[in-house]
Amino acid sequence: MEGRLILMGVIGRPHGVRGLVHVTSYTADPADLAAYGPLALADGRRLTLAWRGEGVAEIGLIADGRAIPISARSAAERLTNTQLWLERDRLPQPDPDEFYLADLVGLAAFDAAGQPLGRVAVVHDYGAGASLEIARDGAPPLIVPFTRDVVPEIDLAGGRLTVLPPATIDVEPRDVEPGAEAARDDAARGAVA
Secondary structure, three states: OOOOEEEEEEEEEEEOOOOEEEEEEOOOOHHHHHHHOOEEOOOOOEEEEEEEEOOEEEEEEEEOOEEEEOOOHHHHHOOOOOEEEEEHHHOOOOOOOOOOHHHHOOOEEEOOOOOEEEEEEEEEEOOOOEEEEEEEOOEEEEEEEOOOOOOOEEEOOOOEEEOOOOOOOOOOOOOOOOOHHHHHHHHHOOOOO
């Protein structure tokens, strides 16, 4: 995992006229983002971050080994939507039976019988619980909820996990005469044919 970058936060809109910016932190405690030290940008530059209020930070771009603070709103505006990255090996090791969601990407997925399903391509987390997107050769991706019932075994060292996909229901299309649904909808709305 050495050299892998983990998305830690995003710079938002400027705050005021002196170069401060709003920052969304993806750390468990948002205040911890500044404690990791210099963060990387996608273009290879590095920056420092110091909190100046709740969700508001001062940013310093590192040049010649020192941080040069952003002190103008126009410079802060150019950083809007900039992603903040950290090398995976700089994060603390998770407790046993815990892991970072980013560590799941690339793992081979197998069903309960040991048959390959594909590889974890993306971990989606929109706030209501994570789901895994498993890329499959010659088939659409399989998206499953990331729960202990669906993903009962994770072997990070072995590079694999077991997936028990939930049951699905296949719905057969109905034979409908052309225009029949439109007429039914008109009738439901009280329209006269």
